[in-house]
Amino acid sequence: MGYAFSRDDVAFLGSAAGSAALTELDGFALTPASLLRDLEQIRRTHAEHAAALVETVRLRRRAAAKLAGAGEWLFTDDALQQATPSAVARHRAERLAGRTVHDVTCSIGAELAELSRTCPAVIGSDLDEIRLAMAAHNLGVPPFGAGSGIHTAAVDPGWQQAGMARGAVMLAKADALVPCSTAEVVIADPARRADGRRTHDPAKLQPPLPDLLDAYAGRDLAVKCAPGLDFDKLAWAGEVEIVSLDGAVREACLWSPGLAEPGVTRRASVLSSTGKPWHLTDADPDDIPEREPGEWIVDPDGAVVRAGLVRHYAAKHGLWQLDPRIAYLTGDTVPEGVRGFRILDRMEFREKPLRAELHRRDCGPLEILTRGVDLDPDALRAKLKPKGATPHTLVITRIGRTATVFLCATPSAG
Numbered sequence: 291m292g293y294a295f296s297r298d299d300v301a302f303l304g305s306a307a308g309s310a311a312l313t314e315l316d317g318f319a320l321t322p323a324s325l326l327r328d329l330e331q332i333r334r335t336h337a338e339h340a341a342a343l344v345e346t347v348r349l350r351r352r353a354a355a356k357l358a359g360a361g362e363w364l365f366t367d368d369a370l371q372q373a374t375p376s377a378v379a380r381h382r383a384e385r386l387a388g389r390t391v392h393d394v395t396c397s398i399g400a401e402l403a404e405l406s407r408t409c410p411a412v413i414g415s416d417l418d419e420i421r422l423a424m425a426a427h428n429l430g431v432p433p434f435g436a437g438s439g440i441h442t443a444a445v446d447p448g449w450q451q452a453g454m455a456r457g458a459v460m461l462a463k464a465d466a467l468v469p470c471s472t473a474e475v476v477i478a479d480p481a482r483r484a485d486g487r488r489t490h491d492p493a494k495l496q497p498p499l500p501d502l503l504d505a506y507a508g509r510d511l512a513v514k515c516a517p518g519l520d521f522d523k524l525a526w527a528g529e530v531e532i533v534s535l536d537g538a539v540r541e542a543c544l545w546s547p548g549l550a551e552p553g554v555t556r557r558a559s560v561l562s563s564t565g566k567p568w569h570l571t572d573a574d575p576d577d578i579p580e581r582e583p584g585e586w587i588v589d590p591d592g593a594v595v596r597a598g599l600v601r602h603y604a605a606k607h608g609l610w611q612l613d614p615r616i617a618y619l620t621g622d623t624v625p626e627g628v629r630g631f632r633i634l635d636r637m638e639f640r641e642k643p644l645r646a647e648l649h650r651r652d653c654g655p656l657e658i659l660t661r662g663v664d665l666d667p668d669a670l671r672a673k674l675k676p677k678g679a680t681p682h683t684l685v686i687t688r689i690g691r692t693a694t695v696f697l698c699a700t701p702s703a704g
């Protein structure tokens with residue numbers, strides 16, 4: 291949950307005095323061990339603002355790996371958790387380059403910051419005034435009050451016209467379910483928590499996804515969703531893009547037909563903080579041979595698996611499947627930059643002979659990957675008791691009807 295910021299807190303934190311106090315607090319450790327002592331000292335000089343200051347400094351530290359502007363930004367704990375990582379927002383903004391865009395659930399402005407670099411005019415709106423005030427700070431828009439840059443769409447229907455023409459970032463308090471701008475593209479990122487719990491039900495998102503799709507029917511719309519959402523229930527006519535960053539699947543983005551690439555209904559976009567991004571779509575070839583396992587096992591990126599593009603990935607890299615229903619791939623080479631597992635041995639999965647074989651091989655640190663079998667890797671590791679010195683990886687999966695274990699060498703670095 292975190293600290294509940296007030297409008298006064300946000301106004302203070304965004305002022306010159308607030309900024310100076312935040313710089314001063316940088317010198318405090320603010321760790322669980324030091325927090326009580328630190329707070330006592332901070333309260334002596336910043337009595338009424340102490341809690342807001344401490345929370346902001348701690349959130350900024352947490353945000354550094356996620357958001358490009360984190361060092362200067364304001365957020366609430368929930369807003370930071372919900373914010374799209376800058377690298378993912380940038381990827382979307384590049385796809386929308388050159389168009390006017392309205393983010394109808396803009397929160398503290400993580401998407402807007404990236405959109406404003408590639409798009410001629412950008413509008414953000416939300417129902418939460420605290421988040422809007424924080425977005426105004428984060429984007430350099432005048433805050434609420436006299437000369438405010440935050441409009442109230444329901445009160446001033448023509449609010450966006452001047453800003454759109456000027457190429458500015460505009461903010462408004464508005465309900466996402468009541469279209470209120472003429473931007474060429476609408477983007478939305480409904481909140482995934484209902485009753486304090488995460489939901490995968492599209493109708494329980496805030497705002498509900500079916501209502502959003504109705505509200506913007508016929509418009510160019512991009513909606514960010516949880517990658518676990520059941521898209522088949524949505525009868526979505528455009529493209530579903532699954533995005534991963536540094537190996538972790540981050541989101542699904544639904545692109546309406548006008549924004550989708552012709553002939554593409556599924557896409558995997560694989561982003562990396564260090565390497566080059568790449569993507570794969572269902573318009574790519576997926577012809578692969580059926581063969582016995584090769585020298586290596588390859589576990590494709592989660593975005594490829596979630597987008598249902600495992601065969602397409604295999605075809606692109608000269609690989610084939612261990613089993614047609616399992617997402618592990620195999621081949622005699624490993625795609626560049628990917629962790630490959632060199633197969634040393636293969637056996638039917640039975641604990642006792644496996645333990646003996648691991649012992650014979652002086653097996654030590656043991657990584658266990660499973661797919662298609664109902665196994666808890668940690669419980670299995672505890673039972674196998676690998677005590678040797680040589681790291682190994684076990685890939686346990688189903689080949690036909692047989693649970694099979696591939697004993698593999700230490701994986702190469704990815």
Ligand SMILES: C[S@@+](CC[C@H](N)C(=O)[O-])C[C@H]1O[C@@H](n2cnc3c(N)ncnc32)[C@H](O)[C@@H]1O
Nearest residue numbers: 372373374395397400416417465466479496497
């Ligand atoms: C998941 S957050 C969006 C995060 C944002 N994309 C970012 O990267 O920072 C969802 C936002 O939707 C807002 N929201 C929920 N229902 C809304 C509605 N009916 N109209 C406008 N905003 C709404 C919430 O206040 C919240 O800020």
